[in-house]
Amino acid sequence: SRHGVVRARQIAVCGPAECTRAEWSTARSVGALLAAARAVVLCGGGSGVMAAAAAGARAAGGLVIGIRPGGDPDDADPSLSAVVATGMGEARNVVLVRSADAVIVIGGSWGTLSELALARRSGIPVVSMLSWSVVDADGHPLLDPVPRATSPEDAVRRALNPPR
Numbered sequence: 594s595r596h597g598v599v600r601a602r603q604i605a606v607c608g609p610a611e612c613t614r615a616e617w618s619t620a621r622s623v624g625a626l627l628a629a630a631r632a633v634v635l636c637g638g639g640s641g642v643m644a645a646a647a648a649g650a651r652a653a654g655g656l657v658i659g660i661r662p663g664g665d666p667d668d669a670d671p672s673l674s675a676v677v678a679t680g681m682g683e684a685r686n687v688v689l690v691r692s693a694d695a696v697i698v699i700g701g702s703w704g705t706l707s708e709l710a711l712a713r714r715s716g717i718p719v720v721s722m723l724s725w726s727v728v729d730a731d732g733h734p735l736l737d738p739v740p741r742a743t744s745p746e747d748a749v750r751r752a753l754n755p756p757r
Contacts, residue, residue: 601631601632601633601656602630602631602632602633602694602695602753603632603633603635603692603693603694604627604632604633604634604635604693604694604695604696604697604749604752604753605634605635605636605689605690605692605693605695605696605697605708605712606620606623606624606627606634606635606636606642606643606646606696606697606699607636607637607642607643607689607690607696607697607698607699607705607708607709608620608641608642608643608646608698608699608700608701608702608705608724609641609642609700609701609702609704609705610637610639610640610641610642610643610702611640611641611702612641612642612645612699612700613700613723615723616641616642616645616699616700616723617641617642617645618645619645619699619722619723619745620642620643620645620646620649620699620700621645621646621648621649621652622649622745623646623649623697623699623722623745623748623749624645624646624647624648624649624650624651624653624655624657625649625650625652625653625655626649626653626745626746626749627646627650627655627749627752627753628649628650628651628652628653628654628655628656628657629653629655630749630753631655632655632752632753633655633656633657633658634646634647634650634655634656634657634658635657635658635659635660635689635692635693636657636658636659636660636689637659637660637661637662637685637686637689637704638658638659638660638661638669638670638673638676639659639661639669639670640670641700642699642700642705643659643670644670644672646699647659647670647672647673648670648672650672651672651673651674655674656674656675657672657673657674657675658673658674658675658676658677659673659675659676659677660677660679660685660688660689660692661676661677661678661679661685662679662680662681662682662683662685663678663679663680663682664678664679664680665678666678683704683707686704686707686708686711687711689708690708690711690712690715690717691711691715691717693712693717694717694718694752695717695718695719695720695751695752695753695755696708696709696712696717696718696719696720696752697719697720697721697722697742697748697749697752698719698720698721698722698724698725698739699721699722699723699724699748700723700724701723701724701725705724705725706725709721709724709725709739713737713739718751718752718755718756719739719740720739720740720741720742720748720751720752721739721740721741721742722741722742722745722748724739724741725739726738727739
């Protein structure tokens with residue numbers, strides 16, 4: 594906290610633009626639970642998991658910010674509270690992840706995998722649901738696996754209270 598002001602926790606919810614019903618439902622619940630915990634929800638601002646998290650957060654009275662790849666703020670999900678139109682294409686994934694205190698990954702796509710990798714590389718806590726399992730060349734789980742949540746509540750708890 595600088596000057597006695599405590600910044601709200603910013604939690605990114607990352608997932609594919611095309612998602613399953615289970616991923617949509619999970620992301621909507623995660624967005625709502627994060628909003629209820631007074632966290633700011635960050636997402637890519639598009640469809641699928643991103644839209645579901647945004648809808649859940651807004652329905653719960655929360656603040657949700659979309660970090661868009663394009664340069665047009667009107668080309669974003671209508672549930673967003675605010676849009677950052679980066680004009681950076683996929684490089685926006687770095688802006689999204691580095692702005693987060695933790696990342697919740699729901700589902701899997703190449704863009705989602707890049708966000709997971711960027712977060713891990715940056716030391717930002719990651720929790721996954723219905724998502725990637727990363728193994729080494731011999732097929733064994735990595736020595737430092739990404740924690741898997743068992744429910745939206747578990748994912749939010751882990752994101753808001755990462756191990757020190």
